[in-house]
Amino acid sequence: xxxxxxSKNSKALPADDNLSTSQKPExxxxxxxxxxxxxxxxxxxELENASGKVNVPITIxxxxxxxxxxxxxxxxxxxxx
Numbered sequence: 625x626x627x628x629x630x631s632k633n634s635k636a637l638p639a640d641d642n643l644s645t646s647q648k649p650e651x652x653x654x655x656x657x658x659x660x661x662x663x664x665x666x667x668x669x670e671l672e673n674a675s676g677k678v679n680v681p682i683t684i685x686x687x688x689x690x691x692x693x694x695x696x697x698x699x700x701x702x703x704x705x
Contacts, residue, residue, distance in 0.1 A: 625647070625649045625673075626671040626672055626673040627671070627672050627673070628645075628647050628652045628669060628670065628671050628672075629669070629670045629672075630645055630654050630667065630668070630669055630670075631667065631668045631670070632665050632666070632667050632668075633665045633666055634666075634668075637654075641657075642656060642657050642658055643655070643656055643657075644657070652669055652671070654667070654669075659684075659686045660686060660689070661686050663684065663686050664684050664685050664686045665683075665684060666681065666682075666683055666684075667681075667682040667683075667684055668680065668681050668682065669682065
């Protein structure tokens with residue numbers, strides 16, 4: 625299973641009670657419980673294993689107040705050995 629790292633606006637996501645991440649072999653997930661406008665931005669998921677690295681850019685816009693944002697990235701990259 626690849627390692628995963630989430631970032632926002634090119635900076636590592638800070639530890640925050642409002643954010644949670646999870647990973648399974650076929651899926652990576654970032655959840656923002658009570659998203660605020662300042663949570664909007666350019667997010668990126670970096671996946672890496674012995675065969676290489678891939679980055680997945682994601683743009684998040686928060687329009688309302690205190691809404692739930694769930695980002696699920698299905699990992700369909702074929703990792704060559």
